[in-house]
Amino acid sequence: MSLLEMKNIKKSFDDVEVLKDISLKVEKGEVLCIIGPSGSGKSTLLRCATNLETKDSGEINYQGSFGLVFQNFNLFPHHTVMKNIVNAPIKVQKRDKDEVYKEAKSLLKKMGLEDKENAYPCELSGGQQQRVSIARALAMNPDILFFDEPTSALDPELTGEILKVIKDLAAEDMTMVIVTHEMNFAKNVADYIIFMENGYIVEQGSPEEVFASQNTRMKEFLGKFE
Ligand code: ADP
Numbered sequence: 001m002s003l004l005e006m007k008n009i010k011k012s013f014d015d016v017e018v019l020k021d022i023s024l025k026v027e028k029g030e031v032l033c034i035i036g037p038s039g040s041g042k043s044t045l046l047r048c049a050t051n052l053e054t055k056d057s058g059e060i061n062y063q064g065s066f067g068l069v070f071q072n073f074n075l076f077p078h079h080t081v082m083k084n085i086v087n088a089p090i091k092v093q094k095r096d097k098d099e100v101y102k103e104a105k106s107l108l109k110k111m112g113l114e115d116k117e118n119a120y121p122c123e124l125s126g127g128q129q130q131r132v133s134i135a136r137a138l139a140m141n142p143d144i145l146f147f148d149e150p151t152s153a154l155d156p157e158l159t160g161e162i163l164k165v166i167k168d169l170a171a172e173d174m175t176m177v178i179v180t181h182e183m184n185f186a187k188n189v190a191d192y193i194i195f196m197e198n199g200y201i202v203e204q205g206s207p208e209e210v211f212a213s214q215n216t217r218m219k220e221f222l223g224k225f226e
């Protein structure tokens, strides 16, 4: 079953077309990794998929709800960790307060942050802040979780802890769309990989297919990580 289908999506900023007829599907339980050089349109694609940006044309069909994890965590600095997590489920989803707090505690435990619920974001490391933002996204019980370069703002030694959290979610069959520059991670965790360049999907397929691609652009891109 496709949880998300995007068909013939186009998007321009001023006169520059940054998404040129993009079509993709995300199946339930699938991990889709989107790779490609800076400026190729990956964030714009994610932003169109999650309604942060309006597409110019094309069709987007969703089954269920989604959550989003940003590169720069985007936590509310004046709220505690707990408040950051419970706010939207209580205020937006109008869910039962006790139940939301209980679930938030269990998510914090899962993220290894059970002792941080009263801390403020500025008191946490980047890796801890990103784990809070993953807990916050999960607290909305999304059917699909989107990540836009979740480790790009982190020091290399903190990157692994976030990739591990995402790997664990994949093992629980969480459906995820992940924009990443972590090629080994994409190779290991993705069910499907899309390589974007200049607003186009240039190559796509299983990790085995994409990493063995003979496409010149693809090979050149992968060569930069060797
Ligand atoms: P990526 O995430 O792959 O690095 P982006 O989707 O951020 O690429 O950007 C694709 C292109 O669109 C870039 O040329 C970028 O400058 C441009 N762009 C992105 N957002 C905007 C915006 N809000 N206004 C104008 N141009 C934008």
Ligand code: MG
Pocket: 042, 043, 044, 148
């Ligand atoms: Mg981007």
